[in-house]
Amino acid sequence: MPTLAPPLATSSPAVTDTNARQKKTVLIALPYPLPGWGFHYSLPQGMALRPGDIVHVPLGKRVETGIVWEEPTHLPAPLRPPAAPPLNPARLRPVIACLPLPPLPQTLRQFIDWVAAYTLSPLGLVLATSLRAMPAKPVMEKANWLWQPLSFTPPTPFSPLANMDKHPLAKTDKPGPFEYSQHHSAYPSFTQPEPSPNLQPAKLSGPSVRITPQRSKILQCLTQAIEEGKTGLSTAELAEQTQTNPTVIKAMSKAGLIKQGAGPAAPLFSPPDLTYNVPTLSEHQAKAAEALSVPIRQNIFCVTLLEGVTGSGKTEVYFQAMAEALAQNRQVLVLLPEIALSAQWISRFQHRFGVTPAVWHSDMTPKQRRKVWQGCITHQAKVVVGARSALFLPFATLGLVVVDEEHETTFKQEEGFSYNARDMAIIRAQLSQAPVILASATPSLETYANIQAGKYRHVLLPNRHGHATTPQIKLLDMRQHPPLRGMFLSPLLTEAMAETMDKNQQVMLFLNRRGYAPLTLCRSCGHRLQCPHCTAWLVAHHNPPRLICHQCDHQEPLPSVCPACGADHNLAPIGPGIERIAEEVHTLFPQKRVTIMASDTLTSPQKTSQIVEQITAGQKDIIIGTQSVAKGWHFPHLTLVGIVDADLSLAGGDLRAGEHTLQLLHQVAGRAGREQVQGHVLIQSYMPEHPVIQALAKGDFTAFLRQESKIRQAGFWPPYGRMIALIITAETEQKAELIALQLAKTAPHHRTDLQILGPSTPVLAILRDQHRRRMLIRAPKTIFLQPIIQHWLSLIPKESQKHIDIDVDPYSFF
Numbered sequence: 001m002p003t004l005a006p007p008l009a010t011s012s013p014a015v016t017d018t019n020a021r022q023k024k025t026v027l028i029a030l031p032y033p034l035p036g037w038g039f040h041y042s043l044p045q046g047m048a049l050r051p052g053d054i055v056h057v058p059l060g061k062r063v064e065t066g067i068v069w070e071e072p073t074h075l076p077a078p079l080r081p082p083a084a085p086p087l088n089p090a091r092l093r094p095v096i097a098c099l100p101l102p103p104l105p106q107t108l109r110q111f112i113d114w115v116a117a118y119t120l121s122p123l124g125l126v127l128a129t130s131l132r133a134m135p136a137k138p139v140m141e142k143a144n145w146l147w148q149p150l151s152f153t154p155p156t157p158f159s160p161l162a163n164m165d166k167h168p169l170a171k172t173d174k175p176g177p178f179e180y181s182q183h184h185s186a187y188p189s190f191t192q193p194e195p196s197p198n199l200q201p202a203k204l205s206g207p208s209v210r211i212t213p214q215r216s217k218i219l220q221c222l223t224q225a226i227e228e229g230k231t232g233l234s235t236a237e238l239a240e241q242t243q244t245n246p247t248v249i250k251a252m253s254k255a256g257l258i259k260q261g262a263g264p265a266a267p268l269f270s271p272p273d274l275t276y277n278v279p280t281l282s283e284h285q286a287k288a289a290e291a292l293s294v295p296i297r298q299n300i301f302c303v304t305l306l307e308g309v310t311g312s313g314k315t316e317v318y319f320q321a322m323a324e325a326l327a328q329n330r331q332v333l334v335l336l337p338e339i340a341l342s343a344q345w346i347s348r349f350q351h352r353f354g355v356t357p358a359v360w361h362s363d364m365t366p367k368q369r370r371k372v373w374q375g376c377i378t379h380q381a382k383v384v385v386g387a388r389s390a391l392f393l394p395f396a397t398l399g400l401v402v403v404d405e406e407h408e409t410t411f412k413q414e415e416g417f418s419y420n421a422r423d424m425a426i427i428r429a430q431l432s433q434a435p436v437i438l439a440s441a442t443p444s445l446e447t448y449a450n451i452q453a454g455k456y457r458h459v460l461l462p463n464r465h466g467h468a469t470t471p472q473i474k475l476l477d478m479r480q481h482p483p484l485r486g487m488f489l490s491p492l493l494t495e496a497m498a499e500t501m502d503k504n505q506q507v508m509l510f511l512n513r514r515g516y517a518p519l520t521l522c523r524s525c526g527h528r529l530q531c532p533h534c535t536a537w538l539v540a541h542h543n544p545p546r547l548i549c550h551q552c553d554h555q556e557p558l559p560s561v562c563p564a565c566g567a568d569h570n571l572a573p574i575g576p577g578i579e580r581i582a583e584e585v586h587t588l589f590p591q592k593r594v595t596i597m598a599s600d601t602l603t604s605p606q607k608t609s610q611i612v613e614q615i616t617a618g619q620k621d622i623i624i625g626t627q628s629v630a631k632g633w634h635f636p637h638l639t640l641v642g643i644v645d646a647d648l649s650l651a652g653g654d655l656r657a658g659e660h661t662l663q664l665l666h667q668v669a670g671r672a673g674r675e676q677v678q679g680h681v682l683i684q685s686y687m688p689e690h691p692v693i694q695a696l697a698k699g700d701f702t703a704f705l706r707q708e709s710k711i712r713q714a715g716f717w718p719p720y721g722r723m724i725a726l727i728i729t730a731e732t733e734q735k736a737e738l739i740a741l742q743l744a745k746t747a748p749h750h751r752t753d754l755q756i757l758g759p760s761t762p763v764l765a766i767l768r769d770q771h772r773r774r775m776l777i778r779a780p781k782t783i784f785l786q787p788i789i790q791h792w793l794s795l796i797p798k799e800s801q802k803h804i805d806i807d808v809d810p811y812s813f814f
């Protein structure tokens with residue numbers, strides 16, 4: 001086994017001289033969740049390695065792919081991992097080979113260090129996210145077949161690696177990567193592809209071949225192209241330049257006068273055309289675009305919030321900033337909060353830049369992923385748009401990062417290692433010396449606080465684009481205008497819906513709850529249908545009919561008999577989900593065309609675009625949706641938005657409940673009246689005096705943030721303090737209790753500058769059959785909690801440590 005090697009406190013190059021018989025050692029990071037900061041290996045004589053090189057090393061009996069790593073001395077001292085025990089060079093095993101791939105860029109390696117250290121995750125776990133899509137062999141687009149004169153021989157062999165970094169070991173090393181590759185089918189050597197049989201030039205058919213003037217023109221044209229340094233001309237090019245018919249060209253090939261050979265392979269991604277469709281920006285927009293472009297031209301890191309009311313043209317404005325980065329020949333990364341949004345975003349990008357960007361999300365084939373990965377490292381992918389994990393792509397020259405809808409909670413990843421992609425995007429950009437644009441109509445308090453502190457710049461778009469105005473918002477006090485019995489829509493809302501649809505305009509109803517009813521209750525015995533694996537009610541769905549646990553996705557048929565008392569047909573649905581709202585709407589407006597937008601119906605980007613196209617084309621009258629309808633959609637005929645239950649997410653003790661409710665509802669409201677016709681929003685609430693509902697009605701988001709920031713500042717809550725949650729999960733309640741007790745006993749209670757809360761039993765006491773307990777540790781902003789947590793966890797048994805998940809900057813408290 002290789003020696004575990006967490007880093008030493010001092011800086012060291014990738015390859016170190018050790019005194020033992022001058023054996024050289026090298027630090028290698030492996031994509032597995034192992035403890036420590038990489039493994040040491042010895043370097044075979046004659047092999048030279050650079051940091052970032054991709055290598056094969058032995059691990060146990062297997063051969064693994066790893067990366068030549070450096071000690072993370074660039075990290076702030078409190079985040080640096082503890083020192084490693086001294087290593088014994090005699091026990092080290094040698095690196096097997098260096099692979100013929102460009103090295104992993106330093107900015108990415110340093111980013112991986114950062115994420116691992118900040119989130120207290122194993123380095124290899126974070127690295128694995130980065131390497132998952134690394135192609136085992138370079139992905140190639142098919143070469144173009146070009147016409148060439150018979151005499152032509154290509155000057156250099158065709159190599160798909162031509163665009164990649166020149167590898168120092170390609171010629172010198174023994175066994176060199178290319179030689180090595182011959183023994184391993186995964187790394188074939190690359191030479192000129194064999195022409196396919198039907199493209200082979202015919203044999204010269206003797207002196208009888210006629211050279212007509214047309215044929216002579218073609219030969220001249222090809223010779224000239226070769227003299228100009230081209231590899232040949234395509235049929236279309238040749239036909240156009242010589243004004244001849246393609247059949248003449250084919251006949252010449254048959255007669256053996258010209259041949260076809262491989263030209264350069266097409267690029268993996270076509271470069272965006274910066275001048276393809278440049279919009280005329282309004283004065284405000286132009287000013288904003290210029291403010292965003294200055295740091296891009298200067299290549300300096302800084303964060304700018306692009307705040308603009310919904311429909312103000314934030315996307316158009318940051319497209320302009322992207323064009324600036326592309327003009328500097330640097331790459332752009334755009335993070336979107338949800339894949340569902342990518343379809344509309346991509347078509348806007350195409351409209352502006354004439355090509356499709358590289359796309360990155362969980363719904364891609366392995367081949368598509370490999371292509372994007374390689375496009376990033378070879379700088380062929382100029383623009384990547386994607387979900388959080390796009391942060392871990394190996395950009396060669398990152399020049400701009402855009403985080404659209406920066407306030408979205410979906411940027412916070414909670415599975416695997418938990419990180420906030422917005423925050424990590426800032427680190428990523430900083431390491432690449434690239435500016436960041438955070439775009440939002442409702443910025444997060446985190447971003448607001450950074451602007452107040454003078455750390456971020458602020459660019460504002462105060463108006464909607466063109467003649468569109470912001471929607472008129474009206475509160476419906478449900479105590480005064482209650483719905484009919486068994487219904488959920490106030491008569492005032494349904495009247496407004498009818499009026500809107502009479503004018504051939506569309507209505508959107510928003511309720512952030514999937515399914516038909518969140519709870520099913522037995523009227524005879526009071527039994528509530530609960531998930532057998534979680535502390536959660538089973539949600540009734542009617543389409544298709546079944547009970548679903550929204551926590552663990554457990555499903556079972558809808559019963560007609562109470563499982564507790566056996567009473568027949570006495571189960572009652574309690575409360576509405578969107579399917580129940582759809583049912584009500586169908587009763588009220590049987591002729592109208594209704595569509596549901598929720599994760600149950602927007603199952604793929606294709607399905608999403610289909611629904612979005614129908615809405616945009618005016619083929620739907622009423623759109624009913626969960627939070628999936630809130631984000632960034634632009635539906636030209638939509639003029640009325642009804643919020644079915646504004647109070648829904650205000651309940652529950654979540655620290656950010658108010659902020660998030662306001663952001664979400666403001667986004668939903670922002671879908672109304674985005675073109676000529678004035679938009680209207682009706683908000684149903686049983687507590688219209690609540691500060692969040694008031695702020696929403698007044699549209700004064702900043703006033704709310706100011707107030708909220710005062711409250712959080714006073715209590716040192718984020719973003720004015722730091723917080724880490726420890727989540728204990730165990731198969732039995734006793735075990736969860738035991739570990740909670742161990743944590744409570746060893747907690748750093750002596751530190752008066754910390755606040756330690758718990759252990760407590762969360763609302764979700766059982767999740768997927770695992771019993772849960774939580775602890776929360778808080779500190780002022782000046783204290784890094786990571787080393788404290790690390791020390792704390794080292795005091796409890798190793799076996800218990802495995803049952804603890806660390807959530808740095810938690811968003812969820814359930």
Ligand SMILES: Nc1ncnc2c1ncn2[C@@H]1O[C@H](COP(=O)(O)OP(=O)(O)OP(=O)(O)O)[C@@H](O)[C@H]1O
Nearest residue numbers: 279280281282310311312313314315316441465632
């Ligand atoms: N300068 C412009 N020229 C032409 N069309 C524009 C311009 N600015 C904005 N638009 C159009 O106005 C609409 C709204 O713009 P956009 O979607 O960029 O706004 P946004 O601020 O990103 O909105 P939201 O926050 O609601 O997502 C879009 O259809 C966009 O194409």
Ligand SMILES: [Zn+2]
Nearest residue numbers: 531534549552
């Ligand atoms: Zn469940």
